[in-house]
Amino acid sequence: MMKKAWALGPWVLAGLCLSLATSAGAATERSTVLLLGNVAGRQQVEYLPEGEVRVHYEFNDRGRGPVLDSTFRVSANGTLVSAESRGVDYLKAPVDERYSATGASHHWKSSAGEVRREVSGPVFYLSLESPPEEAVLLIRAALRAPGQRMALLPSGEAQVAAVGSLTVKSKAGSRRVRLYSLSGLDLAPSYVWLDEQQRFFASVSSWMKLVREGFEDTLEQLDGYQEAEQRRLARARARALTTKLDRPLAITHARVFDPGTLTVEEDQTVLVTQGRISAVGPSAKLVVPRDARILDAQGRFLMPGLWDMHVHITGGADGPLALAGGVTTVRDLANEDRTLTRLIQEIEAGHDIGPRVLKAGFMDGRSPYSGPTRVFVDNEEEARTAIDNYAARGYEQIKIYSSIKPELVPTLVRLAHAKGLRLSGHVPAFMTARQFVEAGADELQHINFLALNFLFDRVQDTRTPARFIAVGEHAATLDLGSPEVRAFLALLRERGVVVDPTVSIFDDMFHDQPGHWNAGLSPILGRLPPTLQRRLGSGSGGLPDVAKQPERYRDSFLRLVELVGLLHRSGVRIVSGTDNLSGLFLPRELELYVAAGIPPREVLRIATLGNAEVMKRDKEYGRVLPGYVADLILVDGDPTLLISDLRKVRHVIRGDRLYESAALFRSVGIAP
Structure with missing residues (x-):
């Protein structure tokens, strides 16, 4: 699960601030990072005299996650005099970034390059890689600025607004806290809670939560209040944009x-x-x-609406963005049950904008590399309880993850099938894809796990980023015409196993390197808000060794694309999924299928009726025939000739609701 690490990075997206400092005296504050309730990291901030702030920040997400040491020097008006960050980013690529300001002269150097610029007036430098505390300093600066707006370097503008206040109590005491929104950095506002001294208190999202030590038991109350504010904004947007x-x-x-x-x-x-x-x-x-x-x-x-079969949908921009790109149905492959259920209820009631959502229940085994979930399964009793609960809540599929014990897979398959649920997932560590299929799995997520089937002599523990690195280093040498590959594809075809390639996520991962971004982003980069353009254009989304072996990683990516085409020609069903933001990245996924040799008309079938068939919805969805649900998109151009014309959606009909694509894109800060 990538969780949109392509944007500002999970350390910024999931929690834009920690530990707001006072300007006088020395102090130390500590905050805890939790991923779906599990402690995953920390931030420690030292506030020293003369505006100096030192920060250590780290968290572990399945072997990924940043480790950063940063030093900031803050001026009297809250802007930065200097900033420095060193360590590694989310994918463990090196970070060495510096910024300094002298009067109107600003100088910065990062993996994206070196820039000198003259700028008059207050301006705040936003680092390419930084700890959450930098965003807190930005909030402080914006609160002091006229209109609570602050110009940003290299580009853009941030705005802070107070939303409301709340009194919370915990074993650590009682606090009066205020919720602030921060706009301009992402496709939707981010939120932070500050106490009466304007010091950091908490930041909450469905995936990541950050909180002052000792106040963990206040998160549910804060989450409820913040969720109400987000629902208010979503309902206003739905009224304005839905016909x-x-x-x-x-x-x-x-x-x-x-x-x-x-x-x-x-x-x-x-x-x-x-x-x-x-x-x-x-x-x-x-x-x-x-x-x-x-x-x-x-x-x-005019054609049926597109399906994205691999998402992790949240509120905010996700729903409008999916519809803007013509995606009318998604399959969520891992989420927090309460949050997902509420979002679906809001969408279906017309209080929010979004696609239809099919739910797959997520589970993993206990290990240092467990996926972000509250559902852990290490024996048959736990497996039965988890699957029974998911079935009772309307889930249609079970997705297992990399730390599941291989010997437990046949039991999981049996229990899921007994409830009428499909079973898919990552191939568990220390297990081959062939063994996973022979144990009864219905579907494989991610094309790299198919490649790993033939690299088992090189890597068995796939719980860490080794499952990406080994493929990047060795997939280029795979002989797709070998007897072993042909026999494995025959097994997939005979068993009716579905493959969810998500090949587009490797487009970035295997191509990006410092200062060089993946050319596949060209059609969308200029449409995004400035801060997102900068991060995507920096080339920071690649694996650490891409810069050392760019040709090898390029060739390995091309071999993955060839494998997708070979699957299709061999009679193995594939489904279209992005593991990313549907409305932006599904066209790229489908372009890569065409590059793999699949004719555009067949790609359109995969992305509509084919996906509906897999989910047993093909009698109501995926065709333009009387009696079918009216999930339709109107497109400029002809994607049967040029698949990239799918980026030119003009109108979207989702049953009894009509939307203008351009208006939906503009509502989340993206040019149509």
């Missing part, structure tokens, strides 16, 4: 693609009534009801 289809909708003069036949019919009218397709036919012949709303397609391409 409720309370009367028939006639989409006229469209070129209609049917994934069932792989054909395109010219000049068609599609009639939508109460969320379903009620009629399809030539525009010259089909009778449109007099009270119908008319959407003139003007010859544009």
Whole structure:
């Protein structure tokens, strides 16, 4: 589970601040990092005289996670005089970044390069890699600035707003705390709780929580208050951007693609009534009801909505962004149950904007590298309890993770199938993909685990980033025509095993290096907010050794792409998933399928009807036929000829709701 590490990094996205300092005297504050309730790291901040702040920050996420030592010097107005960070980033690449300001002259150097710039007026430098405390210093500076707005270097602007106050009690005492929002750094506001002295108290999200030591038992109360504020914003956005289809909708003069036949019919009218397709036919012949709303397609391409079969959806920007990109259904493969259930309820009630969500229950074994979950399974009794609970809550699939004991897999398969649930996952450590399939797994997540099946002599413990590094170093030498590969693909085909490649995540991981970013990002980079453009364009999303062996990692990535094409041609079903932000990255995933040799029309089928078939929804979703649910997208261009035209979605119909893609993109700060 990548959890969107491509953006500002989990240490910024998940908790924009820790330990707000006073300006006078020396003090030390400690905060705890928790991933889904499990202690994963810490930050220690020393506040020294003359505005100096020293920070140590680290957390462990399945062998990934930053370790940073930083020193900041803060001026009287809250902006930085200097900043320095050293250590490793989330993927363990080296960090050595420095910034200094003298009057209007600003100088910084990082893995993205070296820059000198003259800027008049207050401005705050935002590091490429930094501990959360830097964002706290930014909040302090913005609170002092006119309008609580602060210009940023290299570019952008941050704004801070007070949301509301709350009194919380714990064994460590009682505190009056205030919630602040910080906008301008990401696609949605981030939040931080400060006490009455404007010192850090907590930062909460569904995945990561950060809290002042001794106040862990206040997190549930804070989470509830913050969630209410986020719901308020989401409901206002839904009212503004959703057109409720309370009367028939006639989409006229469209070129209609049917994934069932792989054909395109010219000049068609599609009639939508109460969320379903009620009629399809030539525009010259089909009778449109007099009270119908008319959407003139003007010859544009109409097709079923896309599916992303590998997401970890949260609130905020995720839902609107998915629909903006034409994704009307997603499969969530690991999440916090309460948060996911509430989000689905809000979306289905029309109080939030988002795709339909299918749920897969996530579980792992106990180890130092366990995935972020509260559901741990080390024996049959725990397995039975977990699977029974997921089945009772409407989950359709079980996803297991890398620390599950190999000998427990057949039991998990038996228990899941007894409840009518599919079972998929990472291939557990010390187990081959062949053994996983022979134990009864229905699906494999991530194309690297297929490659690892043939690298078992090199790496068996795949709980750490070794599962990426070994593939990057050795996949280029795999002989895809070998008897071993052919026999394994035959096994997948005979067993009806599905593969969820998520090959696009390796596009960044195997190509990015300091100062050189993956060219596959070109179509979206310029559309993003400035801070995200900078991080993506820095090349910081790659594995540590890419810069040392760029040709080897490039060739290994190409071999993974070739393997995707070989799977399809061998009769193995693949499903389209991103393990990333659907609305931005699903087109790239599908472009790579075309690069693998799969014809665009077949790729469109995979991303619509094919995915619906896997989830047994193909009698209601994935085609443009009477009786089917009206999940439809209207596209400029023709993705049967150029798959990248899927980035040109114009309108999205999600059942009885109509959206304009451009408006959805703008609502999360992205240019259409």
